[in-house]
Amino acid sequence: MRVPRRSTSRILLLLAATPFVVGSVGPRTNFNERVLAAHNRERAQMSVPPLKWDDKLAANASVWARYLSRTGRFEHSPNPPTQEVEGENIWGGTPEYYLPENMVSLWISEKKNFRPGVFPAISLSGDVQDVSHYTQLVWRSTSRVGCAASAEGKEEVLVCRYSSPGNIIGRAVL
Numbered sequence: 001m002r003v004p005r006r007s008t009s010r011i012l013l014l015l016a017a018t019p020f021v022v023g024s025v026g027p028r029t030n031f032n033e034r035v036l037a038a039h040n041r042e043r044a045q046m047s048v049p050p051l052k053w054d055d056k057l058a059a060n061a062s063v064w065a066r067y068l069s070r071t072g073r074f075e076h077s078p079n080p081p082t083q084e085v086e087g088e089n090i091w092g093g094t095p096e097y098y099l100p101e102n103m104v105s106l107w108i109s110e111k112k113n114f115r116p117g118v119f120p121a122i123s124l125s126g127d128v129q130d131v132s133h134y135t136q137l138v139w140r141s142t143s144r145v146g147c148a149a150s151a152e153g154k155e156e157v158l159v160c161r162y163s164s165p166g167n168i169i170g171r172a173v174l
Contacts, residue, residue: 001140014152015016019159029152030075032053032147033052034046034100035147036051036147037101038100038101038104039104039137039145039160042086042138046174047174049105049143051145051146052143054144054146054147054163055146057086057147057161057162058147059146060161061147061148061149061161062078062148062162064159065150065157065158065160066160068092069150069151069153069156070150070153072153072154072155073153077092079156085165086163087139087163087166087167088136088159088160088161088165089133089162090158090160091096091104091106091158092155094155094156095155095156096151096156100158103149103158104160106128106134110133112124113131114134117172118170118173119135119166119169119171122135135167135173136165136167139173140166140174141171141174142162142165142166143163143164144162145161146161147159
C-alpha cells in the first residue's frame with residue numbers, strides 16, 4: 001500500500017515535534033511520584049490505603065541517603081531520643097542504573113516470603129529479615145512516606161521514611 005506524500009510529511013513532522021510537545025522523559029523524571037506510585041500499587045493489591053507523600057520525611061531520608069552514599073556504609077539510621085520515630089527502608093545499587101520502580105520492587109519481591117499475621121511471626125522462612133522491607137511498605141497504619149536517593153559515592157542509595165512506622169512487635173501487618 002502506498003502512503004500519500006502529504007501523509008508521510010505530516011507523520012515525519014509529528015515524530016520530529018514529539019520531544020518538544022511531550023518534554024524530556026528520563027529515568028529520573030518524576031522520581032518522587034514514581035516511587036510513591038510503586039508503593040501504592042502494591043498497597044492497593046493488598047487492600048491497604050494509599051500512602052501520601054511527605055516532604056519532611058523526604059528531607060530526613062535525603063540526609064541519611066547522602067550520608068550512606070558518601071561513606072559507603074549501609075545501615076539503618078539511629079533513632080535519636082528527641083526525634084519522632086520513623087520507619088525506614090534502604091536500598092543500594094549501581095549509580096544511575098536502576099529506575100525508581102526497580103528500587104522499590106526489590107522490597108516488594110520479599111512478598112514471596114510473607115504470610116499475614118502478627119509481627120514478627122510473618123515470614124514463611126522463619127526469618128523476619130526476609131520480609132521486613134515488604135511489611136514496612138504495606139503496613140496498614142502507615143499513612144505517609146518520603147524518599148530520597150543519593151549517588152555521591154560508589155553506590156547509589158535510596159532511603160524511604162515512613163510515618164507512622166511499621167514492624168511493631170505484637171501488631172498485625174495488615
